[in-house]
Amino acid sequence: MIFLRRQMPLLITMITGLIFAAQYYVPHPASEQLLTSATKWLQIIGGFALVLGVTSLFHVHAAKIRRKEAGWGYSVVLYVGMLGTIAVGLWANGKESVEGVSTAFGWVYNFMMVPLQGTMFAILAFFIASAAYRSFRARSREAAVLLIAAVIVMMGRVPLGEYLVPISGDISQWILNVLNASVRRAILIGVSLGAVALSFKIIFGVERSYLGGGKE
Amino acid sequence: MSFAERMLKIDRRIIFVVIGLCTLLPLLYPVGLPIKISPEVRGVYDYIDQLPEQSVFLLSLDFDPASKPELHPQAVAMLRHAFKKNLRVVAMTLWVSGTGMADELLTNVANEFGKQRGTDYVFLGWSPGGTAVIINMGQDLYNAFPSDYGGKPTKGQPVLDGVNSLKDVTYAVSLGAGNPGVEAWYVFGKDKYKFELGGGCTGVMAPGLYPLLRSGQINGLIGGLRGAAEYESLIGQKGRAVAGMDAQSATHVAIIVLVALCNIFYFTLRRQARQQGSQS
Numbered sequence: 001m002i003f004l005r006r007q008m009p010l011l012i013t014m015i016t017g018l019i020f021a022a023q024y025y026v027p028h029p030a031s032e033q034l035l036t037s038a039t040k041w042l043q044i045i046g047g048f049a050l051v052l053g054v055t056s057l058f059h060v061h062a063a064k065i066r067r068k069e070a071g072w073g074y075s076v077v078l079y080v081g082m083l084g085t086i087a088v089g090l091w092a093n094g095k096e097s098v099e100g101v102s103t104a105f106g107w108v109y110n111f112m113m114v115p116l117q118g119t120m121f122a123i124l125a126f127f128i129a130s131a132a133y134r135s136f137r138a139r140s141r142e143a144a145v146l147l148i149a150a151v152i153v154m155m156g157r158v159p160l161g162e163y164l165v166p167i168s169g170d171i172s173q174w175i176l177n178v179l180n181a182s183v184r185r186a187i188l189i190g191v192s193l194g195a196v197a198l199s200f201k202i203i204f205g206v207e208r209s210y211l212g213g214g215k216e
Numbered sequence: 217m218s219f220a221e222r223m224l225k226i227d228r229r230i231i232f233v234v235i236g237l238c239t240l241l242p243l244l245y246p247v248g249l250p251i252k253i254s255p256e257v258r259g260v261y262d263y264i265d266q267l268p269e270q271s272v273f274l275l276s277l278d279f280d281p282a283s284k285p286e287l288h289p290q291a292v293a294m295l296r297h298a299f300k301k302n303l304r305v306v307a308m309t310l311w312v313s314g315t316g317m318a319d320e321l322l323t324n325v326a327n328e329f330g331k332q333r334g335t336d337y338v339f340l341g342w343s344p345g346g347t348a349v350i351i352n353m354g355q356d357l358y359n360a361f362p363s364d365y366g367g368k369p370t371k372g373q374p375v376l377d378g379v380n381s382l383k384d385v386t387y388a389v390s391l392g393a394g395n396p397g398v399e400a401w402y403v404f405g406k407d408k409y410k411f412e413l414g415g416g417c418t419g420v421m422a423p424g425l426y427p428l429l430r431s432g433q434i435n436g437l438i439g440g441l442r443g444a445a446e447y448e449s450l451i452g453q454k455g456r457a458v459a460g461m462d463a464q465s466a467t468h469v470a471i472i473v474l475v476a477l478c479n480i481f482y483f484t485l486r487r488q489a490r491q492q493g494s495q496s
Contacts, residue, residue, distance in 0.1 A: 024408075036355040043345035043352065043360075050344060096316040109316045117281035117313075125467065129235045130228040133474045137482045147479070151472055157419075157442055159249035160465030169252055181426040188427055 010205040017203035054082070084108075149175055218488065220481040231474065238470040242462035251461060256429060257446040259436025260414040263387060264297055271386040272379055273303040274411075276401060277318040278310045283393035283418050284317065289444035289457035290391055290416045291321055297451045299329040304375045305337035306385070308361070310349060310396045315342045319365055333366070335374045341365030346396045347404045354382040354409040382409040391416035391438075398425055402433050416443065 020038065023031050061075035088104045096106035138144035155161030156172025201207035217225075267273070275294065279287040298305050305326075309318045319339050326337050333339075340361040343349045352360035357379060358371050370376055378384060388411050390401040398415035406413040412435060415425055419440025428434045438447055441464055444457035 032355060035351065036359065039345070039348040039352040039355065040359065042348035043343060046344035046346065046348065096319070106316065110320075113313070114281040114284065114317060118284055121282045122285070125239075126232045126235050129467075129471050129474065130231045132471055133226075133231055133478050134224075134228075136475045136478065138479055147475070151475070154468045154472055157440075158465040158468045159251050159461055160469055162252055163249050164469075173254065176423060176426055177430065180423045181430045184424055185427040185430075 006208075006211065009211055010208070014203055014205060017199070021203075058082070149179075218485070220484040220488070223481045224478065224485070234470055234474070235467060238466040239463045242466045243459065246459060247462050248458075249462065249465065251442075251445050251449050251458065253446050253450060254443075256437040256439065257443050257450070259429075260294075260389065260416075260438055261297070261436070261447060261450045263412065263414065263435055264294070264301065264303070267301060267303060267386060269302040271303050272384060273298050273305050274382075274385045274388040275305060275307045276310060276388065276390040276392075277307060277314060277321075278390055278397045279393035280311050280313040281317055285460070286418045286441050286444065287391045287393060287416060288317070288321060289441065289455055289460075290438050290447060291318075292325055292455060293444055293447040293451055293453070293457070294389060294391075294416075294438075295322065295325040296328070296453055297447075299325065299331055299336070300451070302336075303386075305331075306340065306375065306379070307337065308340040309342050310346055310400070311393070312342050312344075315365070334364075334368065338370070338373055338375045339365045340370065347400045350382075350396070350401060350404040351408075354405060357381050382411055385411045387412050387414065389414040389416060393418055393421070397421075398428070398434065402428060406433070414438075 019034075023035055058079075061078055064075045065072050065079070085105075085108055088108055092098075092103035092105035094105070095103055096109055097103060102110065136147060136150070138147050152168055153172040153175055155165055155168035156170075162169040198207060202210065264273070275291070275298070277287075277291055295305065305322075307318065307322050309315055319341075322337065322339050323333075326333070331337055341364060343352075343360060345352070349360055357376070361370050363369050364373070382388070382405055388401065388405065390398045390413070392398045392401075392415065398413075398417060401415075402413055405411070413433070414436045415428070415434045416438035417425055417440070419442065422437060422439030422443070425434070425437055425439075429437045438444060441457050441460050445461045448454050448457050
């Protein structure tokens, strides 16, 4: 049993990891066919993962409703929304429009999902302004440098700012292309090296957290 | 409580009203300030502009309705440019929640130019797997998308004539709001299958993609609403992005003024505290 729960997944991870690491450098048609097959399996698993995600969501919120935990009313709303959208989607055969005419599913998408998602992100602008007013203070030299750079970039990225202070456009371009790009590149390289190290640890079985908990 | 203290603790609803007015008034009374074109946006525009007719242009609309205000105008402007140049447009999305929106925008712009689905453009739709879809398309496009969004088989469509994989795509642009997006298209697409790649993204994401731009991994970057406005100016067809720039200008300046005031009050309070400290 321990072999199935521990050793076998580690073995599969190591063999698959090494094969596909090598596959990248092998241009042989068999290698390309292996990649094609594997990515097809990944897509199939991705589809199943969606079903798994939805099932898990149902399960979590069902428990919340049953136990009448704080906020269980929102779980009911979630249930109604999800079941309603699934029912409407199945009825419309997954089509948002048929011959130019919007289906019920299309109506739900265009008049509920699109405005709701847009609204959620639109209100962020107000909270950002409020947060900037309360916390964007030059408490130290570093904060002052950050503040000045932010003001220059904010001015330089809009036509009114470039009209009022023409040089702000060029300076903000320099900040983005030179300062920002170099620092982001350094972070990207660091993160990528970390990802390579983590990948090696997973492939060789040093990192096993993906196997989940439980005592051996 | 001193004036500075009261101003620092001001009700945030007043700030919300200020931002609301700065957004609404320029939309009602537009000013139309000139927009300077950046080299990043020009990179994408110039590349598409020099493509011969009937070149294959892949547009991956990797965003959902939450990012619609910034990326939708970018998509509309690029599609108008592509259709004007008579390119073969292959559109798709890696984000399931953006599928309907992507199909609608593609259809609307195509109808403006009298373009035919299947002959001049195709919408492949969405397929699960994220980056696996990109790899699968790179190996065999018809394997990744056996049918298009409307259910028609992709093989045999005139728009996909001669296109077997990503290697046959002349230019690809990913308009991404996150992951998978531009970076995924470079890592799993361009790096292996060697097509030219451009990018579009939200304003918040743009600084993070500058390393890819500076190293030539993407040949251009359309960042946020400003990028969309620049692209609209380049194609000579101003739309929602240009209209939105006045509101964005006013809001940016309002936030700068608010931050400046906040710092003036903060330093005033600090000086008062120091003076009281030295007196006692």
